[in-house]
Amino acid sequence: MAQDDNQGIDARTVDAMAVAEESGGSQYSEPSDVASPDRRKFLKRTSLATFATMVGTTIPFGGNLPLGFVPAAMAQDNPLAGKDGLTLLNDRPVNAETPPELLDDAITPTDRHFIRNNGLLPDDMDAADWTLTIDGFTDTPLELTIADLKDQFEVVTQALALECGGNGRAFFDPPAKGNQWTYGAIACSEWTGVRLKDVLEKAGVQSDAIYTAHYGADIHLSGDADKRPLSRGLPIEKALTDNILIAFEMNGEALHPMNGAPLRLVVPGWPGSCSQKWLTRIELRDVVHDGAKMTGTSYKVPAYPVAPGDEIPEEDWVIIERMPVKSLITYPANGTDLSEPETEVRGHAWAGDRSISKLEISMDFGKTWMDASLDDAVNDGAWQNWRATVSFPQAGYYEVWARATDSDGIMQPFAIDWNAKGYLNNTMHRVGLRVS
Ligand SMILES: Nc1nc2c(c(=O)[nH]1)N[C@H]1C(S)=C(S)[C@@H](COP(=O)(O)O)O[C@H]1N2
Numbered sequence: 211m212a213q214d215d216n217q218g219i220d221a222r223t224v225d226a227m228a229v230a231e232e233s234g235g236s237q238y239s240e241p242s243d244v245a246s247p248d249r250r251k252f253l254k255r256t257s258l259a260t261f262a263t264m265v266g267t268t269i270p271f272g273g274n275l276p277l278g279f280v281p282a283a284m285a286q287d288n289p290l291a292g293k294d295g296l297t298l299l300n301d302r303p304v305n306a307e308t309p310p311e312l313l314d315d316a317i318t319p320t321d322r323h324f325i326r327n328n329g330l331l332p333d334d335m336d337a338a339d340w341t342l343t344i345d346g347f348t349d350t351p352l353e354l355t356i357a358d359l360k361d362q363f364e365v366v367t368q369a370l371a372l373e374c375g376g377n378g379r380a381f382f383d384p385p386a387k388g389n390q391w392t393y394g395a396i397a398c399s400e401w402t403g404v405r406l407k408d409v410l411e412k413a414g415v416q417s418d419a420i421y422t423a424h425y426g427a428d429i430h431l432s433g434d435a436d437k438r439p440l441s442r443g444l445p446i447e448k449a450l451t452d453n454i455l456i457a458f459e460m461n462g463e464a465l466h467p468m469n470g471a472p473l474r475l476v477v478p479g480w481p482g483s484c485s486q487k488w489l490t491r492i493e494l495r496d497v498v499h500d501g502a503k504m505t506g507t508s509y510k511v512p513a514y515p516v517a518p519g520d521e522i523p524e525e526d527w528v529i530i531e532r533m534p535v536k537s538l539i540t541y542p543a544n545g546t547d548l549s550e551p552e553t554e555v556r557g558h559a560w561a562g563d564r565s566i567s568k569l570e571i572s573m574d575f576g577k578t579w580m581d582a583s584l585d586d587a588v589n590d591g592a593w594q595n596w597r598a599t600v601s602f603p604q605a606g607y608y609e610v611w612a613r614a615t616d617s618d619g620i621m622q623p624f625a626i627d628w629n630a631k632g633y634l635n636n637t638m639h640r641v642g643l644r645v646s
Pocket residue numbers: 323324325326327328329372373374375425426427428439440468469470481482483484485486487488
């Protein structure tokens with residue numbers, strides 16, 4: 211019966227390409243859209259559960275899927291399989307952002323979580339034999355499977371906001387090199403996992419340990435196995451705070467392959483690059499980590515305001531830690547035609563390790579401001595939702611502006627604090643509306 215077939219299939223590894231190869235291609239002719247050679251290893255170890263995540267729903271008749279077939283919706287190397295409405299900025303490595311109006315949910319659905327890859331997907335993302343090593347300046351190095359993590363530590367679920375340090379780079383003038391993120395390299399999904407702190411404490415943090423170093427299984431763009439696309443870390447005091455997760459579920463399901471399946475770090479409020487995907491190892495070091503994209507000017511900003519063309523000595527570049535206060539209008543969409551003189555306006559606000567104390571909106575280009583109603587975060591590390599009702603005095607073009615103020619009294623600026631790498635643009639979001 212088809213139903214019986216569906217029962218164990220989720221746990222089964224669909225050894226699709228391997229079977230096609232073993233059978234010499236005679237049993238199943240390989241449809242041309244199944245896979246490029248690059249994807250063979252990936253598909254070899256891809257379970258039906260992963261296919262389900264990538265197509266964005268369960269596959270009721272998945273048990274009937276002939277070996278050697280992958281769902282047509284994710285064939286042809288579609289980098290956005292299992293994603294909904296994302297804008298692809300780059301396909302090697304894959305970088306894709308979410309339009310603000312698709313970020314309206316309080317909890318970002320997996321299919322609308324942005325993607326920021328520095329390299330290529332690992333060959334093998336099988337949860338069953340995944341291991342995480344904790345070593346370096348520890349009393350007892352650990353090697354843990356995902357089952358061990360679930361057995362040995364408290365499992366927690368938290369909504370955590372993750373924003374790329376380069377979000378908003380597209381608005382820098384003169385332009386900054388790199389992915390031209392506009393607004394959508396931010397998300398707040400619900401992550402399930404264990405606390406990094408609990409795992410580090412079990413390994414025993416030695417007094418010499420001052421920094422973590424994170425390693426993932428993704429592949430460098432050059433294909434060189436000795437090179438890492440990205441390997442960043444955290445000061446040990448930060449690593450030992452409560453809301454950093456080693457996560458194996460995203461919104462109650464397996465992680466999406468592009469978002470780090472089957473295991474990743476989620477470090478809310480700090481640059482997304484701290485949240486290592488496809489996590490295989492955390493090393494405790496007695497020096498600031500010097501892995502890929504930790505050195506030079508990567509994820510660093512000048513210690514003081516600079517102008518385009520300024521020479522900044524190397525020692526004046528500082529590693530970005532907490533992200534700044536910021537907000538987003540997720541309803542209505544920019545460019546909406548309103549037939550009523552009144553609308554609800556809503557969105558989210560976040561402030562790194564701080565909270566938001568005030569969210570104000572203006573509909574007269576910043577002359578007057580009104581307070582929006584602002585929710586508390588559902589937990590430490592989540593963004594805060596806000597809403598307001600805005601009335602327009604007559605027909606015409608208006609802009610709604612939003613500005614958040616954090617718990618230290620710092621408000622979002624009008625203009626970008628320019629830096630050569632295009633990081634930390636937290637200028638206020640504007641949405642244009644036509645009222646008829
Ligand atoms: N292994 C690995 N982890 C990584 C990256 C990467 O390229 N490789 N990119 C980082 C960056 S720069 C960001 S902003 C976040 C993005 O997470 P997401 O793709 O799930 O949105 O992942 C981080 N973790």
